[in-house]
Amino acid sequence: MFHFGQRQTLVISIFIMLVTACLLVWRPDYNFFDGGLITAILLTIFIKKDTPTRIMGIACTILVVVIACLPHRNPKLAEVFIEHFFSLILVISSTLLVLFLKSLYRTMQELNQALEKEVEKRTANLELALSHLASSQAELKDALEKEKELSEIKSRFVSMASHEFRTPLSAILSSAALIGKYPTSDDQPRREKHVQKIRDSVIHLNELLEDFLSLGRIEEGKIHAHPENISLYNFALETVEEVQGLLKPGQHLHPDVQPDLQVRSDKRLLKHIFVNLLTNASKFSPAETSIGWKLWEENGYIHAIVADQGMGIPEEDKTYLFSSFFRARNVTNIQGTGLGLHIVKRYVDMLHGNISVESELGKGTTILINFPNLQVQ
Secondary structure (H helix, E strand, O other), X not given: OOOOOHHHHHHHHXXXXXXXXHHHHHOOOOOOHHHHHHXXXXXXXXXXXXXXXXXXXXXXXXXXXXXXXXXXXXXXXXXXXXXXXXXXXXXXXXXXHHHHHHHHHHHHHHHHHHHHHHHHHXXXXXXXXXXXXXXXXXXXXXXXXXXXXXXXXXXXXXXXXHHHHHHHHHHHHHHHHHHOOOOOHHHHHHHHHHHHHHHHHHHHHHHHHHXXXXXXXXXXXXXXXXXXXXXXXXXXXXXXXXXXXXOOOOXXXXXXXOOOOEXXXXXXXXXXXXXXXXXXXHHOOOOOOEEEEEEEEEXXXXXXXXXXXXXXXXXHHHHHOOOOOOOOOOOOOOOOOOOHHHHHHHHHHHXXXXXXXXXXXXXXXXXXXXXXXXXXX
């Protein structure tokens, strides 16, 4: 309504001036005709405050004065003056009303703009508060889920400890008692048999404790990757030496790694990963079999394969292999916690790597791992 520019205002003023000027010349005694010129004057002088429109208003004023001096048909000049005076009052009142409405409109616009800015500000604050609330709810949900998971782990630990720990402890107790019944040198083979049972039971207990302790440290966020420069060839030799005493009779571990292969990663995590995988391969494979272990670099990644000739994994169980406390249905006669591969997967994730399993019943299992080789310093 009030968004006329300079050109539009001039056009309107000229149009009003020309029309009313013609009408006043034609009927100088008709007072409402000069109202158009007065409107043009007010429009150009008061509403548009710029030089061209002010000049237009002055021209309109001069035209009004000139026309007012023309002879009127009505000889009663007092009546003509009164009529023109009231016409002027009417036009000025109307113009002032327009100016007031314009001012009111602008004030409302300013208030609306200020209100919109305030609403935008309050909306932004509300969105920020809602974002913080959603973040807090997500953190609370994660904390509750973690607490629930820890509670479940503790519950399972108690249940499993009562079963898994009882067997090796009973074997240690019975073997220790039986050793005392073989005091002579002729009973040495029997004593060695029970000593081996005690040794195996202690190893099994140590594995159980190590699994639970590792899982607890992971869940509590106490384990982090600390990269260092590692010679994978020397690392492989150390790991083979460490697990050699845990292999079954006749089992052979054959590492395949380039002597000059270097990697920058966390040696401690790698040791946990491969000791776990190699001992698993030995545990689930029969005696007199080979365990393959290959390490190589390709496209900035270290790739590793651990392959055994064991019993394999049922197809329907492969989906759950990396879940905590999960054990395949065909290993019920082999001791374990069901945490090994779950812990390995968590360690591989810490190295930003990937792990997958290929297995066939009766033909063995192959674990494939890859993780980035950071820049060797």
